Amino acid sequence: MKIAVASGKGGTGKSMxxxxxxxxxxxxxxxxxxxxxxxxxxLHLFFPGPGESSEVTIPVPGFDTVACDLCGRCGxxxxxxxxxxxxxxxxxxxxxxxxxxGCMLVCPKGAITESxxxxxxxxxxSPIPGMTLVTGLLDTGSPLAVPVIGAAxxxxxxxxxxxxxxxxxxxxxxxxxxxxxxxCLLVTESTPFGLHDLELAADVVHGMEIPAGVVxxxxxxxxxxxxxxxxxxxLEVMMTVPFDREFAVIQNRGGLLCxxxxxxxxxxxxxxxxxxxxxxxxx
Amino acid sequence: xxxxxxxxxATIDSASEERFGRAPYFxxxxxxxxxxxxxxxxxxxxxxxxGPKAAQLLISRDVRALVSGQVGGNARExxxxxxxxIFTFRGGSVGDALEQFRKNALQRSG
Amino acid sequence: xKRLAVISGKGGTGKTMxxxxxxHLLQGHLVIADCDVDAAxxxxxxxxxxxxxxxxxxxxxxxxxxxxxxxxxxxxxxxRFEAIRPDGGIFRVDTLHCEGCAVCxxxxxxxxxxxxxxxxxxxxxxxxxxxxxxxARLVPGAGNxxxxxxxxxxxxxxxxxxxxxxxxxxxxxTGCPLISTISGVDLVLVVTEPSISGLHDLERVVAVCxxxxxxxxxxxxxxxxxxxxARMIHLWCRDQQIPLIGxxxxxxxxxxxxxxxxxxxxxxxxxxxxxxxxxxxxxxxxLDSCASVTG
Numbered sequence: 225m226k227i228a229v230a231s232g233k234g235g236t237g238k239s240m241x242x243x244x245x246x247x248x249x250x251x252x253x254x255x256x257x258x259x260x261x262x263x264x265x266x267l268h269l270f271f272p273g274p275g276e277s278s279e280v281t282i283p284v285p286g287f288d289t290v291a292c293d294l295c296g297r298c299g300x301x302x303x304x305x306x307x308x309x310x311x312x313x314x315x316x317x318x319x320x321x322x323x324x325x326g327c328m329l330v331c332p333k334g335a336i337t338e339s340x341x342x343x344x345x346x347x348x349x350s351p352i353p354g355m356t357l358v359t360g361l362l363d364t365g366s367p368l369a370v371p372v373i374g375a376a377x378x379x380x381x382x383x384x385x386x387x388x389x390x391x392x393x394x395x396x397x398x399x400x401x402x403x404x405x406x407x408c409l410l411v412t413e414s415t416p417f418g419l420h421d422l423e424l425a426a427d428v429v430h431g432m433e434i435p436a437g438v439v440x441x442x443x444x445x446x447x448x449x450x451x452x453x454x455x456x457x458x459l460e461v462m463m464t465v466p467f468d469r470e471f472a473v474i475q476n477r478g479g480l481l482c483x484x485x486x487x488x489x490x491x492x493x494x495x496x497x498x499x500x501x502x503x504x505x506x507x
Numbered sequence: 508x509x510x511x512x513x514x515x516x517a518t519i520d521s522a523s524e525e526r527f528g529r530a531p532y533f534x535x536x537x538x539x540x541x542x543x544x545x546x547x548x549x550x551x552x553x554x555x556x557x558g559p560k561a562a563q564l565l566i567s568r569d570v571r572a573l574v575s576g577q578v579g580g581n582a583r584e585x586x587x588x589x590x591x592x593i594f595t596f597r598g599g600s601v602g603d604a605l606e607q608f609r610k611n612a613l614q615r616s617g
Numbered sequence: 618x619k620r621l622a623v624i625s626g627k628g629g630t631g632k633t634m635x636x637x638x639x640x641h642l643l644q645g646h647l648v649i650a651d652c653d654v655d656a657a658x659x660x661x662x663x664x665x666x667x668x669x670x671x672x673x674x675x676x677x678x679x680x681x682x683x684x685x686x687x688x689x690x691x692x693x694x695x696x697r698f699e700a701i702r703p704d705g706g707i708f709r710v711d712t713l714h715c716e717g718c719a720v721c722x723x724x725x726x727x728x729x730x731x732x733x734x735x736x737x738x739x740x741x742x743x744x745x746x747x748x749x750x751x752x753a754r755l756v757p758g759a760g761n762x763x764x765x766x767x768x769x770x771x772x773x774x775x776x777x778x779x780x781x782x783x784x785x786x787x788x789x790x791t792g793c794p795l796i797s798t799i800s801g802v803d804l805v806l807v808v809t810e811p812s813i814s815g816l817h818d819l820e821r822v823v824a825v826c827x828x829x830x831x832x833x834x835x836x837x838x839x840x841x842x843x844x845x846x847a848r849m850i851h852l853w854c855r856d857q858q859i860p861l862i863g864x865x866x867x868x869x870x871x872x873x874x875x876x877x878x879x880x881x882x883x884x885x886x887x888x889x890x891x892x893x894x895x896x897x898x899x900x901x902x903x904l905d906s907c908a909s910v911t912g
Contacts, residue, residue: 232655232656233628233629233656233658234625234627234628234629234656234789234790235627235628235629235630235789235810236628236629239814261790262792263789263790263791263792263795263821264626264627264789264790264791264814264817264818264821264822266627266813266814266817266818269813269814269817301719301723303676303677303717303718303719304718322716322718323697324697324698324716324718324720325695325697325720326718326719326720326723329695329720329723329724330723362791362792364791364821364824364825364828365791365796365824365825365828366792367763367792367793367796368792368793369790369792369793391789391790392628392629392655392656392789392790393655393656393762393788393789393790393794394655394656394755394757394758395654395655395755395758395759395762395794396762397792398655399713399758413629415872415875415876416658416661416875416876416878417633417656417658417661417875420656420658420661421656421658424655424656424757425757427757427758428757428758431713431757431758432713432758444872446876469842469867472842472843473842473843475812476810476811476812476813476814476815476842476843476846477812477813477843477845477846478812478813478814
């Protein structure tokens, strides 16, 4: 069972939901939490502890100056503008390279070989009993979030119960996170911003044919527009968390609602049951 | 020696273009013979990496100097590595730019 | 023209609220760009009157002609993006995953692959009370929002070259869209919040900014929700020699105005507004002292 937690808008409480859901589940069965928000991962702040890190690399081309006759076909082929063939050598712009391997295929002299370049890390830790935390971290200055997300997810591929915490937005990082999920929780807040971005995110999960439910966070009780939208689009509202200054304080200092207010565990267990129902898994 | 001018149109009377990678035309003038070649920029609608691609076009046509308004980081790196000198010119026509280039009145950029 | 980007690292810190207020508080002739193209919300506060829209095309995508496909699978073998799927003995392209590299076209023995333009968004150009606004809508699920961010900025610069200031509402994160946003800007204002996540993300996004040109300023939104962490942010900024130019208190008026679809500058008796006004004055001083980009 793979559950993705996503949202169009940032800061709606995605990580809060993922962290509390994972914490609650870990009390009963082993759970793996994957932080796919590799640009700004935060779950390790809620679950600190030592971990083992490995590098994430992508292959980029290198040019054998003896074999290369500067024919220029690699530069012509590359649609990303990553290769410029000069009069005496080949110039690579590694930050434009998408690692498609096309230059290597097109080179008639076999003068191109790839070598790995680091773009981030994946760290695996066991911060509390019953929980494995996998954190993808994009190196600062690297634009390529997607391969790091893929690497983080791969570390949990064989685990039976996995939660993915997505980065905000509706672009490639979110798609990569949602790929292969059995269901998705869309976390929103009761503001026009939250609703606008929920609409976009709902479009994506609909397009990907992933069953989805909604969590309304920091609700001030005026959620009618959100409820109407969910009803119209057949999205079940699975949980509503009221706005409470004290919750904000707990969250801000890296605390867990379900640990400090154990009465919330039942709500999160019910949320999990809802996820299983969405995914079509018998309870 | 060949010099490339970025232009909004295909002729020497066209207005010069400030952008390099997304200039509509490259007008390449052989300073010694006076021969003029006009090349429509195939990368103008390109999604990304247009700077290095445009630089490649100049390199493969044996251009030795570029006169343009602004040249982005990657394009500049490729041009400098290829030994192509970059000169700044804004406003006026390609003809004006050419005249200034011949008088050695243009400022070298970067 | 000077260029200022409001960014945050962490999402949901109040970046858009601050940007909309600054649009009304900063002096001079503005052009405004919403570069948070995944979740463009600035328009919801600036009451834009649309002038025109144009489609945005990202990288081309591959398409396989089913009549020509031999079903050999060379495309699938060589595609590194898992964008080729078997489909009843032949193959088709999953456009969502296609990066547009054209390797499949290169290896196809039957010339069955074409590269086709792909509309990945829409760019909107509108009028507001405070100058022209450029915002975009990414087709949900479309890849590479960084390219669209660049196009939004370029649209603003090309259509309003005589403006005094380009004001940008940036995306969260540190990846491709953020890097596209801050490249070429003079100054970034990082709006953070007093949470351990906010501080952590602030540190990371500042590290990215330092690899580029712009000067960095910080403001703390809802600082009074966690005074201890707000204090930690203070100390960190001092240590990093980053000016902390504003501390905005938690204020229910903020949500109220967002609901009304107006900037906080329209609120009455709002402590948050008072803080944002003071911040805008300091920001103006920093803008005055940074050298403007030519061209």
